Amino acid sequence: MTTLARTSSQDTADQARQNQGRSGRKTAEAAQQRRATQQQRRLEVQVLAEETECWRCGGPVDQSIQGSTHPWGPVILHPKPAWAGGNALDRTNAHLAHRRCKAAYCEQLRAQQRTR
Numbered sequence: 001m002t003t004l005a006r007t008s009s010q011d012t013a014d015q016a017r018q019n020q021g022r023s024g025r026k027t028a029e030a031a032q033q034r035r036a037t038q039q040q041r042r043l044e045v046q047v048l049a050e051e052t053e054c055w056r057c058g059g060p061v062d063q064s065i066q067g068s069t070h071p072w073g074p075v076i077l078h079p080k081p082a083w084a085g086g087n088a089l090d091r092t093n094a095h096l097a098h099r100r101c102k103a104a105y106c107e108q109l110r111a112q113q114r115t116r
């Protein structure tokens with residue numbers, strides 16, 4: 001699905017990364033990024049296994065809903081998102097939520113940030 005959405009600007013960015021991909025530092029960063037992604041996946045699996053209700057509205061979340069657009073589909077919500085200084089790999093900062101509830105929550109958070 002995502003491959004279809006690739007734009008030419010992303011291809012250019014990929015080429016630029018390949019061209020500068022010789023230094024060991026970049027490789028170490030990439031490895032760390034991969035580890036973080038793996039940890040995040042594992043955490044998401046754990047949250048999905050341990051939680052059945054939406055963190056925001058408390059309603060049951062149907063985990064059989066597939067895809068990435070269904071408003072009642074299951075998503076992982078970080079009460080304190082990374083952009084607000086939260087740790088996305090912290091189990092206490094990751095909960096199950098409805099997609100629409102997460103969207104509403106994030107919008108609310110952003111609005112709070114703007115007014116500060």
Ligand SMILES: [Zn+2]
Nearest residue numbers: 054057098101
């Ligand atoms: Zn909900």
